[in-house]
Amino acid sequence: MSTSISPLAPKHVPDMPDVAGVRLATAQAGIRYANRTDVLLALFDAGTVAAGVFTRSKCPSAPVEWCRAHLKNKARALVVNSGNANAFTGKSGRAATKLTAEIAAKAAGCKPGEVFLASTGVIGEPLDAHKFAPVMAGLAGSARAGGFHDAAKAIMTTDTFPKVATATARIGKTAVTINGIAKGAGMIAPDMATMLSFVFTDAAIAAPALQAMLKNGVADTFNAVTIDGDTSTSDTLMMFATGRAEGCPRIVRASDPRLKDFRKALQKVLANLSEQVARDGEGARKLVEIVVEGAVSKASARRIAMSIANSPLVKTAIAGEDANWGRVVMAVGKAGEPADRDRLSIWFGGIRVAHKGARDPGYDEAAVSAEMKKPEIFLKVALGLGKGRDRVLTCDLTKEYVAINGDYRS
């Protein structure tokens, strides 16, 4: 299995500032991997609130169920391990989750219900939570401000690069920080189906407002990214607000106009992290941006864009650098949304290849071929029916994807 860094990895990795009220530590607990960190402990100052959005899977992992059940509690700690997803592990999975929270609560000096948990890695293998006991006190003792790059590394599974993003925003006269980390490769990781992301801020925002902003922010970022249409049992995006930015006014409602800049900065962090997930899709050689416009609604545009983004025929064509707009028509047609073949136009990389139900009269194969050789492919579909518009990100489907996912355990 290739472990070389994706050619689509961001060229610039940002410096990550501290977030007041957040301390981090990583360790090697030996869950599955040798010679690398596989557990992250984040400690939060008293008063920290949490928000979270989770997988829509009907078979979620034990940690997802734990986080959902405790989301209204204050947050004092977050424990994330890689190597084992603790998913589909039955009663022993729930027991492992509880034990992990108890071990962390003891080390952090809080209640188990104030500890949030996420696990990523193999599904169906029992997680031996006792492995956390020997390292947890050391983690709590060594936790310090900063360390976001190390944190992003500790939660990786088949990711080829750690994913971090940061932004600052003003709330009133106070500058606050938003730091995020994520791991992919989304819903496509081999045994290791998990997309995890954690966002930390020192802003003082009440939990319901934080939850509302996070839920809203995810719609056009993480929920607008697909690798292969497969939905992880463990997808978790959590956000923690410590309120420790000095002088930050406490915001209670998401509709508070003072959140305008913060909301924008949060959106930027979420968009950045989710794009990195698409860039690190397994076997990906092309980042594909799909815009659908002229649909009857935004929701309709989303479904059509997702139908294109998840079509194996479209994805393999892009891997083959083939501007195969016939397959795009096919994917529009199968979406089940209103579409009129005779009004449909399609662009690859800004060049219109099909117009009003037929090949564009000015179609220039050479120009389109040049576009298709680029590492980033922009694909636009105009339906000509209404004002609905949406955008999703995906990657191509390569032989490496099949190799990674087919050869993994053999």
Next chain:
Amino acid sequence: MSTSISPLAPKHVPDMPDVAGVRLATAQAGIRYANRTDVLLALFDAGTVAAGVFTRSKCPSAPVEWCRAHLKNKARALVVNSGNANAFTGKSGRAATKLTAEIAAKAAGCKPGEVFLASTGVIGEPLDAHKFAPVMAGLAGSARAGGFHDAAKAIMTTDTFPKVATATARIGKTAVTINGIAKGAGMIAPDMATMLSFVFTDAAIAAPALQAMLKNGVADTFNAVTIDGDTSTSDTLMMFATGRAEGCPRIVRASDPRLKDFRKALQKVLANLSEQVARDGEGARKLVEIVVEGAVSKASARRIAMSIANSPLVKTAIAGEDANWGRVVMAVGKAGEPADRDRLSIWFGGIRVAHKGARDPGYDEAAVSAEMKKPEIFLKVALGLGKGRDRVLTCDLTKEYVAINGDYRS
């Protein structure tokens, strides 16, 4: 591009009897392919009725629209070409369809509206219907009883073997014949997205009854097969009944008890042809049968089975001979249907690998591995919720699939 015959091809190819009232001929019209037949003409005796089910695509091909519009007419001819799907070709596509019907009607001595049409091949390229003119009179002149094997060959695109099936049935005291031909490789063919199938019988059955039986028959056969979840713009299954079986009573209603044996035989032909389509999925090395039972309804079981069958992670795991039931759980979870992780059991090849939300205590890796090496994989999921049961067929997702679909035009 490999053109070797699929290792999953049926070992036995049946002899195909004549169907009274049906005459066939094939020719080389040079639509796209050189040195092979690419056009099929079927002529039907007066009084022949037609039934058809077509793609659910919102962007269907011009021939699909033509057939739908004329389905209530009597059928005197069927023209099928390979090499060009005449899909997404706008007004010129509709004109090409009309011209083809006119050329065939002249040769057959009937009205254009009594000619049915299907095209398979590249999408978006204009179809030059004038190419049919020089060969059509010869086709009509040479049409003869029999020739079903040649007919199945003429409609192939990326299929690695021609697909035929036959059955006999009794209606009253009369023996009638049902012959079918099909081309795949279903919704996965490269530029050439088309699944076509044609069934011919000498039974005397009124069009509405024929239509009802065909629609009913397709639900658990062609509609229960998926290669990659991509839906062709051209999917066509048509059936023609000549009524020429000597002494055959004319049946008007689908509910007529005399159709019992015929219905069973038709089901057998449709199941056989659709299974051959799955066996010839592009790049396929494994035929995969998926049974879901214990769902809240048959429809729910179908959606869960399709979610498993279309999951790239499940399909690549099977290609890698990996009994990766964690991915099956993932696919159950993402289907959006009622499912309870703690009641879920999963079998590969008759061996239970997961039970009640966790790995089966008696899990034997060696025994399961031996099952996974077989060319036919049986995968069963029991949900433990109700009596809903369904079955679908698919194939694995291999590097060859990506190669065929990614490298095709490059």
